[in-house]
Amino acid sequence: MEISLDVPFVLRVLSEERALAQREIRELGVLRAYENSRERHDARIAAAPDVGTLACRSGCTWCCHFSVDVRAVEVFGILDFVERTLTPEEKARVFSEIRANSARLKDMDDMERMRHNVKCPFLSAGRCSIYTARPQTCRNYHATDAAGCQASYEDPENLEIDPEFAPLVFQSGGAHVDAFTRAMREQGYDTNVYELNSALAAALSDPRSRDRFEAKSAPFKKLPGDDVPGEFEDLDA
Numbered sequence: 001m002e003i004s005l006d007v008p009f010v011l012r013v014l015s016e017e018r019a020l021a022q023r024e025i026r027e028l029g030v031l032r033a034y035e036n037s038r039e040r041h042d043a044r045i046a047a048a049p050d051v052g053t054l055a056c057r058s059g060c061t062w063c064c065h066f067s068v069d070v071r072a073v074e075v076f077g078i079l080d081f082v083e084r085t086l087t088p089e090e091k092a093r094v095f096s097e098i099r100a101n102s103a104r105l106k107d108m109d110d111m112e113r114m115r116h117n118v119k120c121p122f123l124s125a126g127r128c129s130i131y132t133a134r135p136q137t138c139r140n141y142h143a144t145d146a147a148g149c150q151a152s153y154e155d156p157e158n159l160e161i162d163p164e165f166a167p168l169v170f171q172s173g174g175a176h177v178d179a180f181t182r183a184m185r186e187q188g189y190d191t192n193v194y195e196l197n198s199a200l201a202a203a204l205s206d207p208r209s210r211d212r213f214e215a216k217s218a219p220f221k222k223l224p225g226d227d228v229p230g231e232f233e234d235l236d237a
């Protein structure tokens, strides 16, 4: 779907979030700053002028079988949330699914992963069990007609299916993530993108990965990451 870019709107989001993120990362540390940024992210999307056009509803889970990318800060934020909120039984189930998914996906590249449906380990009884801490990709994924998401789920090989989305929700959420990512990169933190299950499995198998991340070195020694530029980062150069 082609959209017309609202440049002043995107620039405002980039500049507001970048300034706040820069300050909070310095003053609170990167993980605490990210928790605050998550809350602003939700508020920003809820305030987007076209948010009322979204078809996304609680219990609709087609997209929870699609490939999810994350950055290290999200991985450690998720693991903190899991520690605080999930029961030991639920935690054991989630960790076992993470390891099984990671083994299944490990030899696939991005394109191949997109051609396979893999149930997210956090999807439980039709709900996201880490909703407050869900990845930025999940926060930004949305559609104005769930039929497109269903069609993509039913025919994962067909990468031409592109569910209709809300342009200002897309620009608002995308610019928010780009601004926080840029603030992290400017302060020397890893901003590589990793596949959700593989990154979680790497963090679980090596508890020192978090220390490395907080010390501004590569968190996941054996996991290839990809420092892709954000959709809107160039606008704020």
Ligand code: SF4
Binding pocket: 063, 064, 065, 068, 120, 121, 122, 123, 124, 127, 128, 129, 130, 131, 134, 135, 138
């Ligand atoms: S983290 Fe939550 S919202 Fe994201 S794919 Fe998993 S269950 Fe769905």
